[in-house]
Each structure stands twice: as structure tokens, then as C-alpha cells.
Amino acid sequence: MENFEETSKNRISLVFVGPRATREPTSLEGLMESRAPAIVAVVVTTGPGPGLEATLASLVAQDYEELSLLVVANGETEHVTARVAAVAPHAFVRILEENRGFAAACNEASLMVEGSAFFLFCHDDVRLEPDALQLMVEAAFRTNAGVISPKVVAYEDPLVLLHVGQTCDRFGVVHERVELGEIDHGQQDLERDVFVAPGGVTLVRSDLFATLRGFDPLIPALGEDLDLCWRAQVAGARIVVAPLAKVAHRETIATGERQVSVAGTRRASRQDLQRRHQLLVVATGWGARFTFSTLAMLLFMDFMEFSLSLVGGDTDRAGAIVGSWRWLFNNRKRIRERRRQRKATRILSDAELRRLQVGGASRLTRFFFTLLRDGLDRARGILPEPDAEQQNEVDNLAGVGFGAVFSEEEEFDEIPESGVLELRNRPSRVLTSFRAQAGFVLVVVVLWLIGSRNLFAMHLPLIGRLAPLDSWWSTWRHFFASWSANGVGSGSSGMPGYGVLGFAGTFVVGRMGVLPRLALVGAVPVGAVGVARLLRGRVSNRARVVASVAYLAFPLGVNMIGAGRIDVLFVIAGLPLVVRRLFELLCVPGFRSGPYPEPVPFGHRGWRSTEAGQRMAAFMLVALITAMAPATLVLVVLIVGGVWLARFFEGDEFQRRVRPWRLLGALLFNVAIFLLPLTIDFFVAGRRAFEVFGLARGPWTVPSFADLVRGADGTFGANWTGWLLPAAAVFALVLCRDQRRAIATKAATIATLSLVLATLVAHHWLGSFAPDLDVLLSLYAVMIALLIGLGVSALEHDLRQSGFGWRQLVASASVAVIVVTIIPLLVSFASGRFDLPTTSVAESLSALAPPKAGGYRVLWLGGPSVLPVPGWSVEPGLEAATSTNGLPGGDSLFASPDSGTMDKVLSAVHSAIEGRTVRLGQLLASAGISTIVVMNASAPELAGVQSVPLHPVPAGLTSALGLQTDLSLELQTNSVVVFANSAYRGLVSASVAGKTTSTQLLVSGTSAVAVPPAATIRAGVAPASAFELLVNGTALRRTVSDGWMPTYAVGDQSTTPSAQLVMHRFPWNGILAGVTLGIWIIVWLGFGLIQRLEWLFTGRRRRVAVARHARKEDRG
């Protein structure tokens, strides 16, 4: 006992009485000798301190020379001196009368000591390896660290890591760097900076400790290490972990083996202490602005947790939350003081400090992942902590040895519960295997077939573009025709769409009726496959599957099936392929891996792979879809413009490789060539040229902006579920990183542009330029699906690289959204026809034919989205079209943008609406119009059978027609109003001088009919120059009446003359169509088929080359 010196309460000078080095220094060493820095190990013991002897023994056994021991007994004095003396007779002992906590004890000890370079603050339940202190000091000097932490291992099993330093988040929640029960294979033995040196054994530079004014006595236990380290960081000191220094820690307080017995905290639980100390650190650890935002967020999270606790009856947690904030408020003076101190010592800014921490909210992370994995009860802490269970198991196993690595138990490698980092890094296994993906796709296909079961056999109503197609041969003939019956007759070129249909008809062996059904059933799935191809090689198969399903579930496709819009369905099917090709040409990151192959001549093998071949493939694809829906060309402009705009704001590495506008120019030029007949019609159409892209819908019938965002132009998706996919796309945009972000920004830009354009068009703010809204939404749909695919990929890759925070919440929301989105789609399968009406308004009209059968026309008036036949715009929201001798058919599937003589009819209708005529019937009679059908809906409303949205015509139309003196109302329902024209006199009429009435004549064009002698024959067909009237085989002289109508005067003959109306036109249209078809065939052959006939192209050159070679040889 003589070496044991009980310290007084006064400051003392240390006398080094510990063991000295026994080896004599060499002479050189003597010259270079410098004494090791003095260290005082402060061991704070409380109560029985079951590991005190072991702690002291390990300290005594340290191979560090300048170590002194100071044991501070916190309140409990019984046998402490004797116990210390027994193990460490040179140690000093300071007994405190009251247990004021570890922090206060350490502070007290620091006041007692002078001249030491470091303090080694130790709990009384630790066990140091003999070289631990030496290694820590070395690390301190090597790294110039202010605080050094050893590697902490389990007390019972030194192979199990407890701490290798710690980090924390901005909310003061400590975050472990090792997994629970992680085996020490040396994998953490890298000296590095950490944010927190966990309590137990901590080496602190004395001057730093003094600068920081020691531990904060407000934190007697549980959190003092975090506080000290935080303040040390603020003061610019480094916290370093020295993993080679190994310390075993029994953690008697953390594991509940010992209770916290600090004065004033006896009524506080561990949870209380932990929360209030974290709150204190946060409240004083940041600058003013950051403190405010952090506390606000913490308050919000605590409120949520508090609410959840109340709901679950977890009063301890609720009390702890409320108590922590109350405690903080009560200690506001101390907080102000601490903030002043912080200001005085601050070196690092908040931003710099933030970078040293982990992102997100650790506590929320833990709660969230536990919730996901184990359910609410465990997340709320009602069930035992899994680590405790695990610990018990570990205890039962008496440690986890090295041999356990070879365990055959499947779960062994999976750190089971709550390993947050592990959870985050462990990818979901849903839909990852090929079998699962194939099964899922199969299920989707089967469901789709079930959902469209009635489309295979049901009678297709005459709505949208479902007019029955003509035969295969007739369809081709429309393409080559010199005259079409559109409007009041037109000599415009045959629309290329007929060529596409004729070509498609070839694949169904001329069974043209199959084509609309194929389009209805297959277009959207084909589009979904296109989306999968669009994403191929860019994202995982799982992401492609999800994106494809999202495309299927997007409201546009289902609504277009229900509306019978074959043209839009064609776009939906082909647009993803267009996007893919354009993205490749535009060098969108990830869409082209390398440069194109060396150019080869057209028609040679490999030409298709060259840049020219790829461009041509894109041009042809665009031309093909444009032929069916010309607004596709607008989409192409949007895509190119969108990529350019996205690069303008957020450049990428490939942006200088391409010239987008030059590409667009080439594309437009080539498409114009491929669609030469349409191009010519476009340029001769004058002011109506832009109507080729679509007709302006009435602003009162277009979808609202909210509906546009949801992509809902119809009943499907026009509810809250419609928001899900766009929301998921937005989530995806914020989740994507790196290359995915480069693609996502472009997709988002294009989607935005399409939405904005759709909005402008919907409000009719672009005049006659009104691209079809549904075609615009097709592009929007592709971009949404693309974003969702990228989003899934981001979940797989990008998310795991970031700390927990809003991204994880967004990710979870995305997953939930995608799953929920499928539900409305499943509901839409119920009807088996996607709510395609079973009957249409047009078919229900039995009174279309005039009482006296003959040639007649029906004038269809209605919104562009309602009429079953394409036409021309009278005014926004009102389209006019005609059909000859009944309902629209396969010869009126496409309308030339050039309205030609139909302008007379349109003008007459417009006059009626403006109240400038009361004789509309008379004005229309010259065109042979016997009936006017005004459609407010494409199909009748049948209660319980079908429900069709009303798209009413302009309000003044029906009343204006009602005011006409020569129109009689035949039928009026909500869906349709039909007027009969009492002034109708036949498509071709003969009037005799002296008689005011006309007689209608048959106009079949082939057979001759008898006409009255001395009659004037008026034919309601245009252009007048295309027709001549043969009377008894002789052509009559033609005049033009009303500015357009061919009129013929029949001579006064004794016999009843026989007349025949014959069309004579030079087949310009046929030649033009033939040239166009030839261009297609030549380019098509150049892609692939020509390869098999390569000798046709290369043989001559080869012969020339052989001859040249022979000549050279001869010269030689």
C-alpha cells in the first residue's frame, strides 16, 4: 500500500510511479532519445464495477512507458481502493462523493492532472490488448488526430466486432460502421477518420480536451462520446480510429447489465437519456440556419413517431419524445452557453461538418426498413429487438468462432434483422430471374387476351377509325386512284395510308377485316414490347418488364381502343421504336455504344448497320407511322427538340457528336419523299395544310390539363389512379443518377414539351396547327414508361449508393405506385373489349337514305374526336365530312388536307352557324347532301351497357340548323341530331326549263340512264374537269355552275336520251403512287433482300476489277 497515494481534492503533479522500461538504451538511441508523451489513463468506475480488475490489469500490462493510472470512483467507495491496489499498486485513486456521471468524473480527473499529452478515458468494463495504447498513440501522431478510438470487440468473443469508430447523421443518431455480429477478419483494419469515437476507451489529446472544456456534465451517460467528438470536429480536430489497437468492451450499461445510477437521472430510462442528449447535441452542434432546419425536421419526425407511439400505446417512447423536448427547453440557458462556446471554437463550417456525416436520418431508416422487413410492431419496438434475440443466440452458442463461417445454415450469411446497411445493399429478388420474368410476362399476356376477348369476335362499331375496310385490292386501288369521293369529290393524290393498309393486308392474305381487330388487340402490347426494346441494354430485364407493363397500363392505350382510334393505336405501337432509333441517332447516352461501322455502298452487305442505313431505317419507320397518323411528324420534332433542349440545360458527353437540327431536316425531307402524295397535298392545301396533323377540337371537349398529365382522353384513367404513373415517372426522375439521369432528363424534357404543346393545342392557341392530342399523348406515354423503366433501374443501382433519406421514401412510393397502377388496368379487363361500344351512333341511323334512292351524300358534323370519318375543320370543335350513299366506308379512311371544293360546303355550314343564311339545305343540295348528321358522341348511351362521353358540337350549331327553313329535324337525342334536307334534289339532277323542281338521277358512273329531253344536268361531283357526260355516246359541252358544279345541257330530242357520267383524268395520281412505292421498294431492298442479290450490284464491278487487273498484268 505504500505506493498507493490517495489524491487530494487539490490539483496534483503527477509522479510517474508505473513500470519503467527495463532495457538500457544504446548510445545512438541515447542521443536520439526523446521520452514518450505522458499519458494519464482515467478509469471511471461506478458501483461494483465487475470488470474493474481486468481493466486495470490490462492497463498495467500496457507496453507504453509513460502511462499513469488514475481511477476515479464515482460515488461508491466500498473496497475500491483495495481492489485497485491489488491490481495496480501505482495507480492513483480519486473517490467522488456523488456519482455525477462519467463526464463529470473525467472532467474532475483532467483538472487533477498537469503535464500529460493525452488522456485515455476508460470505462471500468474494458480490456485492452497490451499494445493497444502504443498503437493508438502512434496513430495519433501519424494522423495528427485529436481523438483516437481503438477497434472495440466483444468482451466474451474477441472475434466479434462491436465498433470500429462510428458515424452519425445530422440528427445526432449514431450509426455503426460494422454489422451486428460482424466477424473480425481484419477487414476493418484500415486507419481512417470517423465521426464518433465510441466510449469505453478513448484517447484524447489533453490540449484539445482543455479547449473543449472537457465533457459536458449535462450528459452524464449515453451520449457524452458523441458530444465530445462532435465538438472536437467543430473545433477542427480529427477523430481517427486505430483498428490495430484492440479493446474488448463489456458494455454493461448499454446491454442493461448495469443501470445508470448517475445523480439526477435515476428516473430517466436509457431511451430518455439517449433522446435528450441527441437533441442537445443537435441543438448546439450546428449554425443558426442549419439548427433551425434540422430541429424542424427532427420535430416533425418526432411528432410522427410520437403519433405512432400513441396509436400503439407505447407510452415509454411517447414520454421519451416529449421529455426530450421538454428537457431541452428547460436547459435553454445551458444551450445558449454551449452555442457561445461552439462559436468560440468553431473551425469547420456546417457544410464541412455535414460532409463528415452520413446522409439521411438513421433512426427513420431503421424504423423504415424494420417496418418493411418485420412489420409495424417490431418497427415500433413492441417486439424484442432482433439484435437482442440474436445476442441471446450468440450467447447460447458461446461466441461465434471462425468455424462458423463454414456453417451450412442458409441464413448464416444473411445478417438477419435490422441490418440497415445490409438491407439497403441487398437487392430485391422480385422478378430477377428469367423464369420469374417470363412467368410474369406470360401472365400479363394471358390477362390482356382475357381483357380483349370480345374484340376478337364482336361486331366492330362505326366509331373512331373503325369504318369497315374495303377489299385488299380496292384498298390498293384507293392508293393509286385518280379521284376519291371525299368531300364533294377530290382529285387529290391517294393517301399513303391506303398503301400501308394494303401492304398490311398482304400479311393477312387479304382478310382486311382482321386488321382492325389486330390493331385493337395487339397495338398496345406491341408498343409495350417496343418499350422493352427501347430499354434493352440500358436497364435490367426487370426494369424493362415494369416499363412495358406501365405502358400497357397507361390510360391512353385503353382509351384509344375504346374509341376505336386505329390511327393512334398505330402510333402507340410504333412510337417506342421510333424513339429508340432517334435516340441512337442523337447519341443519347446509353443508346449508342460506339461509332458506326465504316460506310459501305448502298445495297451492299452491312449497309444497314452504317450510319446512313440506320438513318434510313429511322426515316422509313417514321414515314410508315406518319402515313397512318401524320401528327407523328410533330412527335419527331418534339423528340429532337426535347433532346436538344435537355442538352442545353444539362449537357452530356455526346452532345457535340450530332447536329440534331440537321438530322431533323434530313428526316423531314426523306419522310416527305417517302410520302410524296401526301407531301404534294400538303403543299397545295394552302391555309388548311396544317390540318393534316389534326383538327382543332373544341376547347370545351378537350381533356383538362390534369387529364393531359394523366394521359386520360377518355373515361379510363380520369380518376386518382391516373396520377400514379406520372408520379412514378417524377420519382424516377429524381432517383436517377449518372447515365440514367442523362436519359431521364431528356425523357422528362420531351414529355414536358409534349404536354405543353398539347395544352396549347387544347386551348386552340396555335390556330389551325392542332396536332392530334392523342398522338401527342402517345409520346408522353412512351416517355412516362421510359422514365419508369429508368426509375426501376435507379432503384437497383443508384439508390444503394446514397444514404437513407427522401430518395428511399420516394423509391418506396414508386414501387407502391407501380403496383397499384396495375389494379385499374385489371378492372378494365372486365368488359372484354376495353369499353369499346357495341353499337355506334352512325349505325343506328336508319333514315340516312333519302326517300327516293339514288346518289346522295350524308354530311357529318361533329367534334374531330367523335366523327367516324376524317374531314375538315369548320371551326374549332366542329369537323365536317361526307359519306356517299350511306355510312362511311373503306374509301373514306383518310382525308387529304386539301379540302378543295368541299370548302363550299364548309363555308355554307359556317354561314348557318353565324346566322347568315336560313337556306342551308339549298346551299348543300348542289352537293347532293340529303342528310345532315350532327354527332355529340360517337356511340349512344345505353344504360347499363355502354357509357360514352359527350363531346358536344359548338353550341350554336344545332339551333342554327334548326332555324333553317329547308332542314327538317328527323331525330334528336343526346348523342345525335339528324336533319333531312328538303331541298335535296339528288347527287346528279336534271331540271327541265319551266319546271322549278329537279329530278334526281342515278350516278353510278358506269351505267347509262334515261334523262329528260332539253334538260339541264347538274352533277354534284368535283372537280368538274374530271367528268364528262355522254348522251347517247356523245360527250356534251360542260359548263360550271355555282363555281364548281359540272353542268350539261341536253338537247331537245325526239327520243328519250340515255346519259352516262364518265370520269376522265390522266393518271397522275397513279404514277405518283407508283413512284413512291418504287422508292420504298428500292430502299427496302437496299436493307436486306438485296444482299442475296449482291452479285447484281457487285458482279459488274468485280468484272471491271478483274479486267483492270488483267490489263495491269498485260502492261507488266
Next chain:
Amino acid sequence: MLALLLVLAGLTTLVRSSNVAPKTSSLSLSSNANSTALYCTGLSGTTGSTVGHFTFLNTTDVTRQLNVQVVSDKGVTSLTSIKLGPHGDKEVVPQSEVKGSSFAVAVQVNGGGVVGEEVADSSAEAPCVSSGTTNWYASGFDTTVGSTAGLSIYNPTATPAVFNIVTYSPSGYSAPAPFQGLAVGAHDQTVINLGSQIVNTADIGVRVRVLRGSIVINGVQESGSVTSFAQGQRTLTRSAWFPAVTTVNNARSQIRVVNPSSESVEVVANVMVANYTVAPQDLTIAPYASGDIVITPNSAIPAAGYASVRVKASAPVSMSLVTGSTLGSALSSLVAPSDDFIVADFTGKGFDAANVTNTSSRTLKVTFTTIPGPRGHKQTGEVQLAPEATERVLSVFGALSTLKGQTLLVTGSRSALLVSLTLPTTPAGVVVVSPLDGG
């Protein structure tokens, strides 16, 4: 940038486009029309007080061709074609064209700018209209002893029209079965006698609801020896101006109101008499009922010539003015404010009062242009009307005396102009005629 674009696009939802029928200009005055039509109905056969003629006036500088079809209730029609030179007019006497008890006329004009008026021999006048209606309201009919009331109906369209008639009286609502599902053929004319179902009732309101097609309706009220036409209203109104209501001794004047709604209506009439202040006259009308406010004789209102009466109701109602003397009462319908009227002396008596009123709260510029005969010359005048002020037309054209034989185009700078006319009578102001607005 993209977010901004989206927000801007989203803000466009604030711009709502509704499907509202465009307002067409007054057909009779629109010279750019390709073809217009005028329809008149209400004249009776060769005997009776409603014997009269139709007069058509070309307000334009170009010749117009009129195809005039006279129809009688017997289904007999006659079609004649007449030409109206610039500013020319022409009378058509129906009974000289076809036989029948009542007549209508449909005129098709190869352009715009032609107006028409039917004039009964007893000085009742009603303007021709250019279109049919599908809803029609009128008030103030009497079927009491000595009075008959009827509706003369013409179908101007090629569609047979079907309609229902319901009536309102001070005692409530009535929808007689014989008045339901009435039909009138295309281009046919018919007369409905209200007294056949609503017997011995005063202050009858009528609503005609057309179920199919559209029709032209003219109310015909015969009271004692006085005949009057009521053009009725196509829509109900909450406020109305009656700028020339007589308050002279021995005259009678009432504002008759019909409330076709299911709620009680409070009606307040502000009577403005020169140099006097009159307390507002109010009235509560039960649902589906009619009522009246007596202007003359009324002890609260001085007998001081013409009063300007402004009526406001708490809900849309139909209103009319009934004026009369011991000889009988005349019914005149509400005239809606417009931006142009034609004042034409079809009776050849001139006018006792011809007033223009600004019904708006802003100053209104009113232009007067005489439409000269073939040898006349055009005169113009202009006046600035203060808000809610009334000006006598005769004060602008003092030289024209009582506008006898004159035709005047009155144009306002906004659709807030109202023209009120009374014929010279004793006592004054008991025959109110409507100006022509071509409507």
C-alpha cells in the same frame, strides 16, 4: 425551366373555355347575310280587330328580293316574290292572298337589312322576327268577360313542332291537358285560345316549351275594343325598364309579373316621375303564380304624364306592361336592351312619346339616322345619354315633329339602349308599341 413550363401549362386550366353560342348580330340589319328570313303571325281574317297587314322595309341601299309565303290556319299558302328597292317598303295584305281565319307570313330575303312589322287595324303592332324559339314566356293576358287571349303560332321550319303550354295566374299554376303535346306542322300556322282552358281569369302568364323544332309565337290580347300583340320573352329576366308608362288621369297602367320558379319572388318597382319622388312599389309573388303592380291609378304616384319605371326582381321573372282606359287594356311586352332599333311609323299617326333610355351605368352615345324615302335625304343626330337617363327622340329631331311617316335608325354604342314608343291616344300613352330590332 421544364417545371416552369409545366406550371404555366397548368395555369392554363384557369382559362376555361365554355361552349357558348356566338352572339349573332341583329339579322335584319346585317347586310352581309346571304339570306335572311322574317316571320310574323297574329293577324286574323277579314273581320275582327286584328285584321291588318304586314309591312316590310328595306333598310339597306340595295334592292332586296323577298319570297313571301302567306299561310293561313286552313293550311292554304301563297308564294309571291316582291322586290324592295333601297329604303323601300311594301305592304302585304294576307287576306287578299289566301283564305283563312288567321295568318302568318314567312319571308325569305336574299340578304340582310330587311325588317317587317304586322299592323292590326286597331293600331296594334308587332315586329316580325327572324327565327323561331324553343322557349317563350309572356304575362298579362286576360280572359275575363269582354276579353279574349290567344297565342298565334307559326312553325317556320321544315320540322313539325311539338310544344307544351303551361299557364300561371294569381291563384297558381295550371297545365291543361289539351295544352300538352300540341303540334304544328312544318310551315303551318295555328291559334291557341287560352280562354278555352283558363276561363275568366285576369293576369295570366304563359310559358310555351317547344319539345321539338322551333316556333314563332305572338300573343294576341283583345280587351273591349282594344287589340294588342305580345311578343313575349325568350328568356326570363331579373330587371326591366319601362321608360314610358303613363300616369295620366283616366288611364290605367300595371306591371304584370309572372314567377315561374319554385321560390317566392320579391319585385320592386322604382317609379321615376319628373319633379317627384315616389316610394318604391313592391310586390311578393308566390311560386308559380302571377301578380301585378299598379302604377296608374295609384295614390302614391302623381298623375304627371309619363313615368319611367325600373323593376327589379329577386329571381328571373317574365314582365309586361298593361295600359288602358275605359275602352279596354293593351298588352305590351318587355323590350330587351339592344344596340340598335328602328323606329318606323307604320300606322301613319306618328308617336306621342318616343324615348331612348340608357339602361347601363355608363354614358351611352346614341346616334339617330333617318332612313329617307325614295326622294328624301338622310339626317343624323347624336346625343350622349347619361347613365340610366331617358331622352326624347323628338327633342333631337325637332323638325320632324311627331316622326309621322318617318323611319329612324337608332344606334347605341353598346347594347344598353332601349327605345320606347307610344301612339297618340286619349288619354295619353295607353297604346305602347315596340320598336323594330329585327330580332
